[in-house]
Amino acid sequence: MKYFLFPALLFLVFQLHGQSSDATTIRTIYDEALARGKSYEMLEYLTTKIGSRLSGSPGAAASVEWTRHIMQNFDFDSVWLQPVMVPHWERGQQEVGRVLNSKKMGTVELNVCALGNSIGTGPEGVTGNVVEVKSFDDLKRLGEKNIKGKIVFFNRPMDPTQIQTFTAYGGAVNQRGAGASEAAKYGAVGVIVRSMGINPEDYPHTGSLGYAPNVPKIPAIAVSTKHADLLSSLLKNDSGLQFYFETHCQIFPDAPSFNVVGQINGSEYKDEIIVVGGHLDSWDLAQGAHDDGTGCVQSIEALRIFKAMGYKPKRTIRAVMFMNEENGLRGGTEYAAQSALKKENHIAGIESDRGGFTPRGFTLSGTDAAKAKIRSWKNLFEPYGLTDFEQEGGGADISPLAPQGTTLIGFLPDSQRYFSYHHTPEDTFDKVDKRELELGAASMAALIYLIDMHGLK
Numbered sequence: 001m002k003y004f005l006f007p008a009l010l011f012l013v014f015q016l017h018g019q020s021s022d023a024t025t026i027r028t029i030y031d032e033a034l035a036r037g038k039s040y041e042m043l044e045y046l047t048t049k050i051g052s053r054l055s056g057s058p059g060a061a062a063s064v065e066w067t068r069h070i071m072q073n074f075d076f077d078s079v080w081l082q083p084v085m086v087p088h089w090e091r092g093q094q095e096v097g098r099v100l101n102s103k104k105m106g107t108v109e110l111n112v113c114a115l116g117n118s119i120g121t122g123p124e125g126v127t128g129n130v131v132e133v134k135s136f137d138d139l140k141r142l143g144e145k146n147i148k149g150k151i152v153f154f155n156r157p158m159d160p161t162q163i164q165t166f167t168a169y170g171g172a173v174n175q176r177g178a179g180a181s182e183a184a185k186y187g188a189v190g191v192i193v194r195s196m197g198i199n200p201e202d203y204p205h206t207g208s209l210g211y212a213p214n215v216p217k218i219p220a221i222a223v224s225t226k227h228a229d230l231l232s233s234l235l236k237n238d239s240g241l242q243f244y245f246e247t248h249c250q251i252f253p254d255a256p257s258f259n260v261v262g263q264i265n266g267s268e269y270k271d272e273i274i275v276v277g278g279h280l281d282s283w284d285l286a287q288g289a290h291d292d293g294t295g296c297v298q299s300i301e302a303l304r305i306f307k308a309m310g311y312k313p314k315r316t317i318r319a320v321m322f323m324n325e326e327n328g329l330r331g332g333t334e335y336a337a338q339s340a341l342k343k344e345n346h347i348a349g350i351e352s353d354r355g356g357f358t359p360r361g362f363t364l365s366g367t368d369a370a371k372a373k374i375r376s377w378k379n380l381f382e383p384y385g386l387t388d389f390e391q392e393g394g395g396a397d398i399s400p401l402a403p404q405g406t407t408l409i410g411f412l413p414d415s416q417r418y419f420s421y422h423h424t425p426e427d428t429f430d431k432v433d434k435r436e437l438e439l440g441a442a443s444m445a446a447l448i449y450l451i452d453m454h455g456l457k
Helices: 002-036 039-050 058-073 136-147 165-170 174-184 225-237 289-309 330-341 368-375 378-384 399-404 434-454
Strands: 078-090 096-102 106-109 112-114 126-133 151-154 190-194 220-223 242-246 250-264 269-279 315-322 345-351 359-365 407-413
Touching: 002 289, 002 378, 002 434, 039 058, 039 289, 039 434, 058 078, 058 250, 058 289, 058 315, 078 330, 096 225, 126 136, 126 190, 126 225, 136 174, 151 174, 151 225, 151 242, 174 190, 174 220, 190 225, 190 242, 220 225, 250 289, 250 330, 269 289, 269 434, 289 315, 289 434, 315 330, 315 434, 330 399, 345 399, 345 434, 359 368, 359 434, 368 407, 368 434, 378 434, 399 407, 407 434
Parallel strands: 126 151, 151 190, 190 220, 269 315, 269 345, 345 407
Antiparallel strands: 078 250, 096 106, 096 242, 112 220, 126 242, 250 315, 359 407
16 A cells, blocks of 8 residues: 555655745745836836827837837847737817707716727717617617617616626627617617716726628717716606717728737747737827736736846746737737747737736636646635636737637736726826736736746646
């Protein structure tokens, strides 16, 4: 019996010794991020000196050059720009939205903004009666007879009872993304969409829409959650009220831009790549701090930490600043396309695009074996507050790598405040906590280290 037991005990001793060594290295990673981290000062420059970075804009171009310069200064083994053509949409002058003839309140100004990629109304604006709906099924029931020539108001709120706020977002966002085309099928002349926020707010949330082929394009705006409730209330008292809105957005030909890539070369399995990244572009209403300046600087910081520690990875580690996640996903798509052409082997992709809040864990998509291996490291993260490794998911920009068999991982911070800032003028540097940001960078670096040391097979 003892001859069978001894190998099992020996394996357990080796395993505990390995985990002890890993724990020591992870402690060093966190110490470096928390005591000498650079993520917060990077974020301050990106958000307050460069600011908004919508693809095709001067801010986006400036952010490309700045992130390249930063990674070169950190002495990564190689830094390069990967060309990509991106959409170029501009908001134009301040939008106008007003109720014209409410029986209860007369003319009422509402806080609105154009949705990204929407066509503009021009100076003449759009005027029409308003039809409130909650879903695309409501459109179908009303039909062209009740919709043609009117403005459709999509007023389905995010579900406040969902503890996972991204689930609530997923349950509401299709009205923003596809609402304009769905309403246009029945002859609507414009669309108003309730902002994708859970709390009562005065400011609107922008975000991208997509026009369906062979359907007329109509202009679309978002209205703040507070004013969505007000408009709904006014409609209940006066179904015949009219609404006017005016937008001046324009769509220009695609513009040249770049993904920015920094790399530390692997020493033993250099052809196996671990990529970590965030999207460099942001909406034009604010500074793009949580969405997704935090993800970018955390990704750069992860590699900087390894350089500061003198850590020599077995596998090649890349940080990628993806361009155009917000209104096209061109950067992530091009990165994966170039990777496939070069027959690169990405064993893992990690994305941070849920804000810079307190780390809670990671979402995972991949083989059962890869997910089980990552979950076996959970005890190494628990001292730092990361306990959630059960949710599926990866990230938008790394998702095009899935057909190559890449394990996709999403950094999972606390999400309760995220949708108060997402796509709004409130997404500014002062909303980011330094320590939370640094903890996130360290958590991502720790996971990269474990994958590098042990692989995923």
